[in-house]
Amino acid sequence: MSSSPVFVTRPVLPSLTDIMPFLERIWTSRVLSNNGPLLQQFEADLARYLGVEFLSIVCNASLGLVLALRHYGITGEVITSPFSFVATSHAIRWAGAEPVFADIDPHTLNLDPAAVEASITPRTQAIMAVHCYGIPCDTEGLAAVARRHGLRLIYDAAHAFGVRKNGHPLVAEGDLSVLSFHATKVFNSFEGGAIVSPDRETKLALDRLANYGIVDEVTVSEIGLNTKMSELHAAVGLALLPRIDEIIDARDHLANRYWQALSQVPGLHCLCPPGQPGQNSYMFPIRVGPEYPMSRDALHARLKEDGIFARRYFHPLISDLPMYRDLPSAAPENLPNARPAGEQILCLPLYPDLPEADQDRVIGIVSQPC
Numbered sequence: 001m002s003s004s005p006v007f008v009t010r011p012v013l014p015s016l017t018d019i020m021p022f023l024e025r026i027w028t029s030r031v032l033s034n035n036g037p038l039l040q041q042f043e044a045d046l047a048r049y050l051g052v053e054f055l056s057i058v059c060n061a062s063l064g065l066v067l068a069l070r071h072y073g074i075t076g077e078v079i080t081s082p083f084s085f086v087a088t089s090h091a092i093r094w095a096g097a098e099p100v101f102a103d104i105d106p107h108t109l110n111l112d113p114a115a116v117e118a119s120i121t122p123r124t125q126a127i128m129a130v131h132c133y134g135i136p137c138d139t140e141g142l143a144a145v146a147r148r149h150g151l152r153l154i155y156d157a158a159h160a161f162g163v164r165k166n167g168h169p170l171v172a173e174g175d176l177s178v179l180s181f182h183a184t185k186v187f188n189s190f191e192g193g194a195i196v197s198p199d200r201e202t203k204l205a206l207d208r209l210a211n212y213g214i215v216d217e218v219t220v221s222e223i224g225l226n227t228k229m230s231e232l233h234a235a236v237g238l239a240l241l242p243r244i245d246e247i248i249d250a251r252d253h254l255a256n257r258y259w260q261a262l263s264q265v266p267g268l269h270c271l272c273p274p275g276q277p278g279q280n281s282y283m284f285p286i287r288v289g290p291e292y293p294m295s296r297d298a299l300h301a302r303l304k305e306d307g308i309f310a311r312r313y314f315h316p317l318i319s320d321l322p323m324y325r326d327l328p329s330a331a332p333e334n335l336p337n338a339r340p341a342g343e344q345i346l347c348l349p350l351y352p353d354l355p356e357a358d359q360d361r362v363i364g365i366v367s368q369p370c
């Protein structure tokens, strides 16, 4: 290993100066949790930034997805993408429902509405789609399928912070959308997430579900969970949110540098062209095709030799994991586009303060691996 390691991502932290006033408020009030003042402020500021009206902050996206399914009482089949982080399918199982895998579109890597429609059975109750790498799903196509068959449409929007489609916030699509503010995401509160609701009634129902189902001191309306965010996490989010445009601009800049350097390399396909209005440059995924001088896995290993930790998001496919691979929908012939994606895609290091010299090391190897 020649120089310092380069990771696929590194979180941006708020400065200690920016976070201190929020910490002082916590230490003075001694309100640490349970819908405290910082949480309420974070919710309001986030909703304003994202351009939505009703949003519930939770402790992470995984539990946000569980709550979303529980809210609609979904215990039947949920059609979902095998090309995602394992949390998507795990959340379906934790809600007591059954994941059914449908194939993805080879270009967007998101659920293909036609494949979704072909997977519907009398037991299907919902679609859980993922905006993989922040690339928007075919929201119109999925909405049409959901409408035709009376299904709920829930988006795992863990990657889609701030993304806009045709000028509109992507997280306003579907019945509910769930964001992640994990350390590895475009915007983080160390851990955290949010559920975007279409109306106040739904938001309040989700808030109740996130707080054990408590209505008041003597009334508990349902079997809720504790998925609340603490005031400390809200403080991190509040201190970082004013920097979000600067964070996304820095990501866009680096994504553009990758694009300039790699988009013409024979055998490589860069999936996220820069300069698309409303994108967030969460990842820089490349597809390593058969014409490239080595396989995706060999390139991954070659980068590692130089201390560059690119990641094979998402390999293995969720449908290949032991707890899912025996499902009929996990059969390889059902997922002809997801399979090669799982074998060919590599996400290159990308985070706002990635030094250009380190990015050039990545570019040097990827553009001339042998």
Ligand code: T4K
Pocket: 007, 008, 009, 010, 011, 060, 061, 062, 063, 084, 085, 087, 088, 130, 156, 158, 159, 179, 180, 181, 182, 183, 184, 192, 193, 309, 311, 313
């Ligand atoms: N849905 C989707 C589509 C998701 O991608 C995710 C999470 C979820 C749902 C669930 O969201 P949450 O419940 O977490 O809110 C990472 C993240 O842990 C995971 O949150 C994320 N997706 C997934 C795509 O990536 P790993 O196992 O690859 O993380 P890890 O620990 O290997 O971190 C990757 C790199 O990031 C490290 O090499 C170094 C850097 N890093 C990481 C952490 C945690 C840091 O520099 N500092 C840190 O604190 O899963």
